[in-house]
Amino acid sequence: MALDEFVEITRAVRALLASARPLVPADLRGADVDPAGVPDVVVDPSLATRADTAAGLLDQLGADLASADPAVLRAALTLAAGIGVAGAYAGPAATDETVLARTRTVRTEVASRLAALNALTTEAGADPEQIRDHHVARLRAVFGANFRVLPRFTLGRPAELSTALAGSTAVQGGNRHAVVDWLADAALVRPGVQRLDTVRRYTGAVRPEQVATLRVAQLPYQSDDRWLALKLAGKRPDTSRLSVVVDAPAGFDPAMQVCGLVVDEWVEVLPDEVQTTGLAFHAESPGQAAPQAILLAVPADNAPTWTRDALERTLVETLELAPMRAVDVATLGEVGQFLPALYFPMNVDGATGATDFTRTVSAG
Structure with missing residues (x-):
């Protein structure tokens, strides 16, 4: 792969991740589910453990950068590059002088991140949202402000989603590629979909075997349902539907803990097949007024009709x-x-x- 190709692919991936948001249980809530029973905030106990591990990693990195051993510094610079410190990586051909010069620059950035991390010493109360935000802030202090943290959670009705995903081809009218055509069309008008479509196209160009199959799930699940993105073949649905397009590996199991990114979302209203329309034109007001006089006349010669x-x-x-x-x-x-x-x-x-x-x- 050429360098310019690699840079373009990483740019596209970065744009996709930067614009997406973490998936929450409410995103997979069907229209028949009471919103009060599905939280918008994910309570993920593992966030604290993940943040602690990352904090320990940053502490160790700070200590390694203070070493005088070039081998330790090379390993530390590689680790620093892995956590998002720009310009940290020193290739195998870099001299010890180059390693030392980069170490001084990276050491300053790591010290800044350690200071930001140490400022987040206590959790903010017992509120789930505040606890989540606290540990997300700790992880971003380690990995950078643009780092995406994906809390894990368990779905309330995983069996329904599994069944819906298994029926993806059926809900597309038997054409499992209908969602691919839809993605290309939606990418023309939806920025989030466009970013996902771009990454999928790039992936298909360099690693076609790693392109996940898009699947459609429509909730609440009905065995005879038809995807609302397609032309209606029969009667209109009598209730609202949640239509989800899933880009996930083949082994994705909704019954396990899940996490993900929402790249785009919108609400649509199904148009009527027939609609009475009208046209409106702007015209200047008439310059004449209605008549204020009426001419009443009768024949002067008592004739029964006018000549x-x-x-x-x-x-x-x-x-x-x-x-x-x-x-x-x-x-x-x-x-x-x-x-x-x-x-x-x-x-x-x-x-x-x-x-x-x-x-x-x-x-x-």
């Missing part, structure tokens, strides 16, 4: 008189409380056309 010429003359006369008769609100003044109104001609002598409403009133 085209009579209608045209009526409209033309109305348009010609409108500019002379039209008034605005300011012109109306006090009579504005009576207007608008209808105007009817009145001639009691009957010498000309008139409107007589008394004729429309029935006698008695």
